[in-house]
Amino acid sequence: MTLKQQCQWAKKNASILAKLSSSEKNQALLKMKKALLQNTQYLLSENAKDIQNAKDQPNALIDRLTLTEKRIADMANGLETLISLPDPVGQTIEGWVRPNGLSISKIRVPIGVIGIVYEARPNVTVDAAGLCLKSGNAVVLRGSSTTLHSNQALVQVLKMAVDSTPFPKDAIQFIADTHRESVQELIKMNGILDLIIPRGGAGLIQSVVASATVPVIETGVGNCHIYIDQDADIEKAIPIVVNAKMSRPSVCNACETLLIHEKIAVKILPLLQTALQGVLLKGCPQTCDILPLTPATPEDWKTEYLDLILAIKIVKNVEEAVQHIQEYSSAHTEAILSENYSTIEYFLNSVDSTTLMVNASTRFTDGSEFGFGAEMGISTQKIHARGPIGLPELTTYKYIVRGTGQIRPS
């Protein structure tokens, strides 16, 4: 089949999937979960081929694409979580009656066919398939060449699991062609594909946004800030900064820049330096007057390091912190650490990012931490979905208007 035929086939199956009951969808998810566990050895052996092919690649990439028994069990558990979540399809979002007696209901329905273009991580194959299935959408998966064997094996296991069930297994389509051209073709499949979600590095996302004619949800670039106010509780602040920077530096919700109120800087900076052992700290001139750090350049304020590096800037007050965030943030997640009510309210009302944290780690911006089960990515745009993309974000709605013969007056 050509890529276009695959997408058309997905669309055909989408209309069958859209009509399945919740229990039929949950049964399919349960079978898929079991099949992943039962086929662990096969999945590991196929994954070994990808690892072998990637042996000259950076360790970080090899780590991302490597499957282990635990990682396969995690994927299976992700499917199990989806079973326990409410089915968004068919929910009445709102309903009202007009003065002329027309009764209007706004009903949640699947989007239709969703394409996802992603890099390296094979778990995205299972997460995306599971989320789309539960929300009644067909999915077109376009992974990267580095994980081709793993992805193919995963899709094969998922589809075989639901063979001879009411679930239309071809609502899951896998694009084996990993040339760039297949992405370019996919993102212009208007009338067949309803949505494209790129999930990966900034380069991938920008190339999709630049050329797509199908609607896109951008995901993932996170230049996240923590502002430590003069009224912060230092006992809470230090562990939060350590968690936000060090617990998993390669992810989009890790903290990249720390803004510190000038009145607390002298006290907290040495404590932070001790706590952040192993992190390369870069400082503004004022910071460097307190600690002998690598000087930060203007480029640092813009950078998503995705690494054990942290830029530090001392600010006069919360207003300057907000200004800095407005200028440099990617509008993913920002945190304020403070015990002062008015300062916190000012921050929450002034900063317009996907998620604002008060006295909590930026690492909590995440589908499972929000209670959404898995996620299709974290949207950093304002249209359709913002923040973690879970089941409801993978739906749209239609209006049903029940009348008794009404006509519209001219």
Added chain:
Amino acid sequence: MTLKQQCQWAKKNASILAKLSSSEKNQALLKMKKALLQNTQYLLSENAKDIQNAKDQPNALIDRLTLTEKRIADMANGLETLISLPDPVGQTIEGWVRPNGLSISKIRVPIGVIGIVYEARPNVTVDAAGLCLKSGNAVVLRGSSTTLHSNQALVQVLKMAVDSTPFPKDAIQFIADTHRESVQELIKMNGILDLIIPRGGAGLIQSVVASATVPVIETGVGNCHIYIDQDADIEKAIPIVVNAKMSRPSVCNACETLLIHEKIAVKILPLLQTALQGVLLKGCPQTCDILPLTPATPEDWKTEYLDLILAIKIVKNVEEAVQHIQEYSSAHTEAILSENYSTIEYFLNSVDSTTLMVNASTRFTDGSEFGFGAEMGISTQKIHARGPIGLPELTTYKYIVRGTGQIRPS
């Protein structure tokens, strides 16, 4: 100012507008309403220049761009309606507490800067400005050359009305450059513009969708169907078809194709022909066996006539009606006329269009008929907004997460 500078200026003012209280925004709308009424003569005189320039254009175009005292009063009333509607900004959409004590709120916020590219009708200038203002968004207006004088005068009146009030009048930006290039530049203004809404003919919409890198909401193409079931009440059906076809044939919610169950065709077709005096009827072969009509070609099923023309097809049952709609509809609005519960439920569950009407005219798919006040257009895509775009559809949301020192376990 260059177009880019205008958009940047809109963005700067958007952040002021986003923080205004509902009463400040309502006061601005009230002043604008009064100013439109007070400056009616000036608006008419500027509009006369556009009418003069358009004297060699088709009558339909001249009609669309002509202002009258009544049309100006209607625009003023539209602003008044917006005052009475709830302010969407700041609404808590959802809120919940996680097992670790994090309290998550999903709060409605403005989108930011919205561009609208539109044709001919000057009322869009006022509707779009009013809707964006009330929902806290800056708006960049790009009308057509045919209404340049009218649009400029309207924007001037609106902005003067709020001079020396807290309302940042430059949150309304008008693009006087009506060359095609200005649209092309506008729709690639990523990082400044958050959304583009094209409102006009299919050509305009397709050219925006093809080239935009800013997120787009497509509006308006309506190839709407009415299915008259064998169990339809003929007394209700005839007035509904007449209303849907004849009350305003040039709009997107007018009916273009009528599907009739074969068991009711012989009885209802002659009645329809009499009731639809002045409408050119085109029929499928079976229809032409009953009435001597112009034969419909396959092209007719795809056509949005926007005129006093109606295509008629006889179908075996509701399943065939649904199939026809799935193949040819633009997924705007479809109606079923029936008294049979199961047939209606089948139709509602099987057709995936923006709006499905039961025993009511397709003409009701409209922001004001839905109770939304004015509308920015009717979205026929599935992402972000579907159907009439009112105030809530012009917002996004952010998450506020309140903690007490939580960190994320690795």
